[in-house]
Amino acid sequence: MFYWLLAPLAEDFTLFNLFRYITFRTGGALMTALLIVFVAGGPFIRWLKKKQREGQPIREDGPERHIIEKAGTPTMGGFLILLGIVVATLLWGDLANPYLWVVLWVTAGFGLIGFYDDFRKVTKRSSAGISSRMKLVLQVLVAGVAVWWMTQLLNQAPDVAEGFATSIAIPFFKDVMIPLGPFFLLFGTFVIVGASNAVNLTDGLDGLAIVPVMIAAASFAAIAYVVGNFVFANYLQLNFTPGTGELAVFCGAVLGASLGFLWYNAPPAMVFMGDTGSLSLGGALGAIAVAVKHEIVLAIIGGLFVLEAVSVMVQVASYKLFGKRVFRMAPIHHHFEKLGWAEPTIVVRFWIIAVILALIGLSTLKLR
Numbered sequence: 001m002f003y004w005l006l007a008p009l010a011e012d013f014t015l016f017n018l019f020r021y022i023t024f025r026t027g028g029a030l031m032t033a034l035l036i037v038f039v040a041g042g043p044f045i046r047w048l049k050k051k052q053r054e055g056q057p058i059r060e061d062g063p064e065r066h067i068i069e070k071a072g073t074p075t076m077g078g079f080l081i082l083l084g085i086v087v088a089t090l091l092w093g094d095l096a097n098p099y100l101w102v103v104l105w106v107t108a109g110f111g112l113i114g115f116y117d118d119f120r121k122v123t124k125r126s127s128a129g130i131s132s133r134m135k136l137v138l139q140v141l142v143a144g145v146a147v148w149w150m151t152q153l154l155n156q157a158p159d160v161a162e163g164f165a166t167s168i169a170i171p172f173f174k175d176v177m178i179p180l181g182p183f184f185l186l187f188g189t190f191v192i193v194g195a196s197n198a199v200n201l202t203d204g205l206d207g208l209a210i211v212p213v214m215i216a217a218a219s220f221a222a223i224a225y226v227v228g229n230f231v232f233a234n235y236l237q238l239n240f241t242p243g244t245g246e247l248a249v250f251c252g253a254v255l256g257a258s259l260g261f262l263w264y265n266a267p268p269a270m271v272f273m274g275d276t277g278s279l280s281l282g283g284a285l286g287a288i289a290v291a292v293k294h295e296i297v298l299a300i301i302g303g304l305f306v307l308e309a310v311s312v313m314v315q316v317a318s319y320k321l322f323g324k325r326v327f328r329m330a331p332i333h334h335h336f337e338k339l340g341w342a343e344p345t346i347v348v349r350f351w352i353i354a355v356i357l358a359l360i361g362l363s364t365l366k367l368r
Contacts, residue, residue, distance in 0.1 A: 002028070003094045022225060022245055026252035029092040033084035033253040037260025041080055045264060045271045048074035052122055073269055076118045077261065078277020082111045084257030085284075089250050097246040102149050103287045104250075109142035110196055110283035114275030121274075129275065139193045143283070147188035150291050157242040164239065169293050171300070171364035174237040191295045192286035198305035199282030200275060201312055201331045206267035208333060208347045212304050212354035213281050214258045219301045219358045220288050221251035226365065227292050236365055244292045254284060267344055301361035304354045308332055 002019055009016040018024045052074040085107060093100045117129035129135075154165035166184035170176040180187055203209035226232040228245020258281070264270045273281075282305070289298035299306055311332035318326045328338035336346045 001091050001095065003092070004096075022228075022248050025092040026221060026225075026248045028252075029088040029249045030252040030256035030259075032091055033088035033256030034260045035256075036084040036087055037080045037257050038263060040083065041260065041264050041271075044080055045074065045077070048076060048271060052076075073272055075122065075272040075274035076115065076276050077264065077271035078111065078114060078118075078273040078275070078280060080264075080271075081257045081261050081273060081277045082107065082280055084260060085250070085253045088253035088256060092253070093249045094246050097243055098153055099150070099243050099247055099291050100250060102146050102153075102291065103247060103284055105149075106142060106146045106192060106287040107280045107284040110139065111276055111280035113138045113142070114200075114277065114279035117279075118274040118276050136193070139196060139279075139283070140189055143189040143192035143196075143286070144185065146192065146287055147185050147290060150188070150287075151184065153243070154241065159240075160242065164293075167293075168295060169239055171294075171297050171361075172367055177239075188290045188295070191290055191298065192283055194309070195286030195289070195298065195302065195305065196279045196282035198302065198309040199285070200278040202305050202308040202333070203273060203278040204331060204333055205337075205343050205347050206269040207262060207265050208350060209278060209281075210258050210262050210265055210273065211351045212302070213285070214255050214262075215351075215354045215358045216285050216298075216302050217251045217254040217258065219362055220285065220292070220294075220298075221248040221255070222362065223294055223297070223365065224248045224251060224288065224292050227294070238365065239293055241291070241293055247288055247291060250284075251288065254281065267347065297361050297364055300364070301358045303357040303361075304350055311335070 003025065006016045007019040086104065089100060089104060113135060117135060121129045151165045154160055163179050163181075164177070166181055167177040167179045168184075168187065170178065199209055199213065202212065224244050224247040226236060227238050227241050228243060228247070230240050230242075232238075233240040261273065261277070265273065285298065285302060289295045308331040311327060312330045314326050315330035318324055327335040329335055333346050333350065337343070
């Protein structure tokens with residue numbers, strides 16, 4: 001909105017020229033989202049506590065200490081994050097850019113799915129929520145529409161090679177592309193849905209998921225900015241994706257909203273983001289990765305989320321096939337809890353891993 005209202009005034013007032021720059025508007029989105037969540041957080045949490053007197057239902061098959069220490073903590077705090085992201089993006093983004101609307105579609109769509117799941121958990125006093133099958137079907141529908149939308153946008157963009165929209169770029173190689181054709185719809189949908197559920201699985205300890213989300217958002221802000229700029233993309237020998245540079249503004253909003261939420265989610269958490277937050281944030285990261293054609297890089301930068309998801313799949317497969325568990329409990333952060341690690345120790349060490357993986361992922365921009 002600011003871009004539409006103030007950027008045209010730059011010819012008469014030099015100061016308004018700042019609103020033409022993505023970097024300035026990214027910073028503005030970050031600070032706006034941060035302030036919204038920070039200011040609204042306290043009253044919103046107090047309201048949640050009145051409505052959710054018993055807090056989020058705690059998994060009975062989870063670590064024993066969670067039943068005692070985390071009982072009574074309200075959930076659905078992800079609504080705060082969504083509020084900050086959406087308002088900041090609408091204020092600071094170029095609303096004529098279709099990629100912003102695609103990513104907002106995924107974020108809001110997955111947020112609604114998560115909200116419904118959280119609502120059922122709270123009202124039914126059960127940690128089950130909606131069925132896994134129903135949740136997956138809804139996620140696939142939202143993600144599928146987004147992937148189709150993004151491929152159409154890229155196919156219609158000028159100076160884009162034929163088949164690029166439905167191909168996968170391989171990190172560390174400047175000219176290697178794997179064409180998938182119509183199967184890219186399935187691949188892109190898998191990336192978005194997989195990222196959403198991986199973040200959801202990671203969200204099991206106070207502050208564990210939100211900081212890696214912030215790290216990934218900051219990383220993809222940089223990636224979106226360079227691949228959406230012809231000069232930078234050409235210099236770094238990256239595949240230029242017209243229009244995606246504006247997604248840096250959205251990433252700035254994610255970073256700011258997440259930072260504001262961390263104030264309330266730091267151990268001991270005053271509120272949980274719930275599926276409302278984790279599903280929407282993971283879906284947003286997946287959608288951005290598909291838009292900027294860095295799907296595999298997401299698996300590197302978000303490697304912590306991948307590790308958490310794989311640990312669950314390995315645990316389930318091992319138990320069903322051999323009747324044995326590989327980990328004491330899955331996802332893997334619960335395994336370390338069972339080993340006697342303190343919660344802050346697990347959380348901070350996982351943050352360190354997330355930083356290292358992000359640096360490796362960002363190195364793919366130059367090492368080609």
